[in-house]
Amino acid sequence: MALEFRGVSKSFDTRDGGSLLAVNDVSFRVEEGEFVSVVGPSGCGKSTILSMTAGLYQPSEGEVLVSNQPVTGPNAHVGFMLQKDLLLPWRSIVHNIEFGLESRGVGRQERRARAMKELAHCHLAGFEDHFPYQLSGGMRQRAALARTLAIDPEIILLDEPFSALDAQTKLLLQNSFAGTIKDAGKTTLLITHDLAEAVLMSDRILVLSERPGTIIAEIKVDLPHRDQPIKRRQMPEVADYATQLFKHLKLEEKAA
Numbered sequence: 001m002a003l004e005f006r007g008v009s010k011s012f013d014t015r016d017g018g019s020l021l022a023v024n025d026v027s028f029r030v031e032e033g034e035f036v037s038v039v040g041p042s043g044c045g046k047s048t049i050l051s052m053t054a055g056l057y058q059p060s061e062g063e064v065l066v067s068n069q070p071v072t073g074p075n076a077h078v079g080f081m082l083q084k085d086l087l088l089p090w091r092s093i094v095h096n097i098e099f100g101l102e103s104r105g106v107g108r109q110e111r112r113a114r115a116m117k118e119l120a121h122c123h124l125a126g127f128e129d130h131f132p133y134q135l136s137g138g139m140r141q142r143a144a145l146a147r148t149l150a151i152d153p154e155i156i157l158l159d160e161p162f163s164a165l166d167a168q169t170k171l172l173l174q175n176s177f178a179g180t181i182k183d184a185g186k187t188t189l190l191i192t193h194d195l196a197e198a199v200l201m202s203d204r205i206l207v208l209s210e211r212p213g214t215i216i217a218e219i220k221v222d223l224p225h226r227d228q229p230i231k232r233r234q235m236p237e238v239a240d241y242a243t244q245l246f247k248h249l250k251l252e253e254k255a256a
Contacts (some may be wrong), residue, residue, distance in 0.1 A: 001068060003030040003053060003155055003186040008062035010048050011211075022214035024046045026062070030155075032208045033187045035181065035226060037198035039245060040208030046191040048213075052158045053189065056077050067154055076104075079153035083160045085144040086199050087132040094119065094128035100151040118146035121180055145177060149184055156181060158190040162197065174201060182227035199241040200229035207248045210241045218246040 001170050007083040008026045011019045015234075018215050023045035051057045052064050055075035064071040065077065079100075087096045097115040119125055130141055141161055148156060161177075162170045177200050181188055192198055196207045199221055207217040221241060225231040232238060 001029055002027070002032045002034070002066070004065045004068075005049070006063045008049075008052065008059045008066070009062060010052065010057060010171045011060045011174075013062065017103075021212040024214045025210075026213065026215055028206055028218070030189060030213060031189055032187055033185050035178075035190070035201060036204045036206060037192055037202040038206045038208060039192060039195060039198050039249070040213055041249065042193070043209045043211050044208045045211060045213030046208060047159060050080070050159055050189065050191060053155065053157060054080050077154040079148035079151055079155070079156055080157045081144055081148055081159065081161050083163050085132070085140040085231075087140055087143060087147075091134070092129050092131055093124065096132070096143060097147045097150050100147060103214050104151065114152075115146070115151050118150045119143075121149065121184070122146040123176065137165055138173045141165070141173055141175060143174075149180070149186070154187065156186050158188060158189045160192055162194070169199075171205065171230060171233070178229050179227045185240050188217065195245045196204070198236065198245070199223075199238050200232050201226065205241075205245065209221050217244075219244055219248075 005026050005028050009024045010022045011110060012022060014020050040046055048057065052059055055071045055073050066075060094115050098111040101111040101114060103157060119128055122145055124139065124142055124146060127135065135143065160174055165173060174197065190201060200219050203226060205219045205221060206215050209212060209216045219241065223232055223237055
């Protein structure tokens, strides 16, 4: 088991001295190599779930386990990607990819070898000496993925990494990410507001309620081509899965 939440609840203190319950009694498992998406209304605790997996927050109740070990603090076994690539503008792309390895004390030769390997893996060979401002938004996100893969995490956490991109770039990048992650054999947890994206990229989808978020549905995406969202997008069944998600989230009622 790569990741497990056992009856996890998380509350935050508020300025008026009260508390805000963000997620409530959340339990789920993610197998090694599985790609799971989490969808739900804004403010339902999706990012809180990622932060607890990374060890940035501790549960108020329950337990989070990575590789069957309780997460009790910042977790070096996960790689976290946000909406912004957060590349350091004063460092070249290869030096950006080496950054996590450098902070972990990995030697120069090994850092460079691993960085160059992930550059090739993410289709950025030849751009190692460029700086972030010289790359397109999609290329910058691929560089951020290469930086994440370079530290060889057990789990990759994706916090809406495609949300700022135009539709064409988004689909191409989804396809690139999905293939790269599948080839690397990485367990992945994605949070997204894009229901089609969840269907295109996932083995399973967890649906959260409004805050406090709790799991109200779990949908297995029984479709081929998880590593090729462009191919999966052409399948008529994708619309059926999206309709299921709409119904669970009651989006049709809200639109009316």
